[in-house]
Amino acid sequence: SRWSVAHGQLRNQVDALTKENLELRGKLKVSKWHIHDSLKKQVDGLSPRKHASPQGFSTTGLRLVGCELLLFILLVVHTVGHAVCRVDDCAQFIKTYTLTNAIDSPREINTSPLPLHCQLGFHFLQTEQLFSSGRRVIMFRNGTKKEIEADGKSVTVTFFNGDVKKIMADERVVYYYADAQTTHTTFPSGLEVLTFPNKQIEKHHPNGTKEIIFPDHTVKHLYPDGREESVFPDGTVVKNGEKxxxxxxxxxxxxxxxxxxxxxxxxxxxxxxxxxxxxxxxxxxxxxxxxxxxxxxxxxx
CATH class of the missing domain: 2.20.220 (Glycosyl hydrolase fold)
Structure with missing residues (x-):
C-alpha cells in the first residue's frame, strides 16, 4: 500500500542519516586525537625558558598552527551539531590575535605558556603581538599590559590600576605607584631609592643607613647604631643634637x-x-x- 511505501522510504532516510551521523562522529574522534597529538608534540618539544631555539623554528609559524588547529576543530564540531562555540567566535579569535609585521624566519622561541589561552566559549585570558623587531606586547584580560623588548631583558608592565613596573637591562627595577605618585627604584647593589611627589628623596643603603634629602636640600642621615646627622644648605651640621x-x-x-x-x-x-x-x-x-x-x-x- 502507499502507506507501506512511504513508511519504507522514511525508514531508509532515517537509517541513512543515522549512518552519516555515526561516520561524522568517527571523523570527529580521529580529528580530536590528531589535534591533541599535534599540540602535545609542540608543547613537549619546548624546553624550559631558554633564549635560543633549534634552527628552523619560527614563533610566527608555531602560533599560526595553533590558530589553524582551533579553527579546524570548531568547524568539525559545528558540522556534527555539538558545537559549544560559534564559528564567528573563532573568526573573532583569529582577528583578535594580531601578528603585526611578523616575519617567518628562525628566531628565539619564548617557552612560556602559549600566548593565547581559551576555554569553552572563548574566554580569552590574554592576547599577544609580536613585532618584526622582536618586541612583544601582551595584553591581559584585566587590562594589564606587558611589553618585552627584543633583548628579553627590558620589560615594562603597566597594571590596570595605573602602577608601572620597569625592569631595565642593567637589572634596575623601577616601580611607580600611581595612587601615591611615588617611584621606588631598586639597584643590583641592594640600594633602594624612593622619590616622593614633593621631591623628597629617601635612600636606603644595604648597610642599613638611611639618607633623606628634603626639598630644601637639607640632608639627614640615620645610622643603624642610632646616630643622626643633618646637613643644612647653609653648611650647618647637626649630629645627635650637637649643632x-x-x-x-x-x-x-x-x-x-x-x-x-x-x-x-x-x-x-x-x-x-x-x-x-x-x-x-x-x-x-x-x-x-x-x-x-x-x-x-x-x-x-
Whole structure:
C-alpha cells in the first residue's frame, strides 16, 4: 500500500542519516586525537625558558598552527551539531590575535605558556603581538599590559590600576605607584631609592643607613647604631643634637646642651657654658675665664 511505501522510504532516510551521523562522529574522534597529538608534540618539544631555539623554528609559524588547529576543530564540531562555540567566535579569535609585521624566519622561541589561552566559549585570558623587531606586547584580560623588548631583558608592565613596573637591562627595577605618585627604584647593589611627589628623596643603603634629602636640600642621615646627622644648605651640621655651623670666614660654632663654642682660624677657642661662665683659650696659650656677670676670675698667660 502507499502507506507501506512511504513508511519504507522514511525508514531508509532515517537509517541513512543515522549512518552519516555515526561516520561524522568517527571523523570527529580521529580529528580530536590528531589535534591533541599535534599540540602535545609542540608543547613537549619546548624546553624550559631558554633564549635560543633549534634552527628552523619560527614563533610566527608555531602560533599560526595553533590558530589553524582551533579553527579546524570548531568547524568539525559545528558540522556534527555539538558545537559549544560559534564559528564567528573563532573568526573573532583569529582577528583578535594580531601578528603585526611578523616575519617567518628562525628566531628565539619564548617557552612560556602559549600566548593565547581559551576555554569553552572563548574566554580569552590574554592576547599577544609580536613585532618584526622582536618586541612583544601582551595584553591581559584585566587590562594589564606587558611589553618585552627584543633583548628579553627590558620589560615594562603597566597594571590596570595605573602602577608601572620597569625592569631595565642593567637589572634596575623601577616601580611607580600611581595612587601615591611615588617611584621606588631598586639597584643590583641592594640600594633602594624612593622619590616622593614633593621631591623628597629617601635612600636606603644595604648597610642599613638611611639618607633623606628634603626639598630644601637639607640632608639627614640615620645610622643603624642610632646616630643622626643633618646637613643644612647653609653648611650647618647637626649630629645627635650637637649643632655645628661652618662660616665662610673660616670660623666654626658648636652648639650643645652644655655649651656654645666658637673656634677661630688662628686657633683661638671661646666657650660659653650653660651657667653663664665664659672661657677663652688663645693660640698663644693664654687662658682667661669670666663668671656669668662678666668679671674676670682667671687670666693665665
Amino acid at each position: 655645628t655651623v661652618e662660616f665662610s670666614n673660616g670660623q666654626r660654632e658648636i652648639h650643645t646642651s652644655q655649651y656654645k663654642r666658637r673656634e677661630y682660624p688662628d686657633g683661638t677657642v671661646k666657650t660659653v657654658y650653660s651657667n653663664g661662665r665664659q672661657e677663652t683659650k688663645y693660640s698663644s696659650g693664654r687662658v682667661r675665664i669670666k663668671d656669668k656677670e662678666g668679671k674676670i676670675i682667671l687670666d693665665k698667660k
